[in-house]
Amino acid sequence: MLEAGLVHAVARWALRQAVSDYLRWRAAGLAVVRIAVNVSSLQLRNRNFIEEVRSAIGIDPFAPAGLELEITESLIMEDVKHSISSLQPFVTWD
Numbered sequence: 001m002l003e004a005g006l007v008h009a010v011a012r013w014a015l016r017q018a019v020s021d022y023l024r025w026r027a028a029g030l031a032v033v034r035i036a037v038n039v040s041s042l043q044l045r046n047r048n049f050i051e052e053v054r055s056a057i058g059i060d061p062f063a064p065a066g067l068e069l070e071i072t073e074s075l076i077m078e079d080v081k082h083s084i085s086s087l088q089p090f091v092t093w094d
Helices: 002-027 041-045 049-057 073-078 080-090
Strands: 035-038 067-070
Touching (some): 002 041, 041 049, 041 073, 041 080, 049 067, 049 080, 073 080
Parallel strands (some): 035 067
16 A cells, blocks of 8 residues: 555656646746656556646646656556546547
């Protein structure tokens, strides 16, 4: 259980740090790219996952453009229905 708590804490930090870095680079006038953050199976199964992502990108209107969630196919296939419902709010087709 302690390991799961650490995974969630590190994941929250990674999301927030990626958004923070993106916004800082953008404000400095640097050429910015999306920052990809890997999503673990523990995160995807966490009932607070959607709220954690929304919280991370909710700090600035430009924040969502700077974040890309990386999810492996095998992770999605573990529980397809849950994966779809968890990720649907964040799907963009670029």
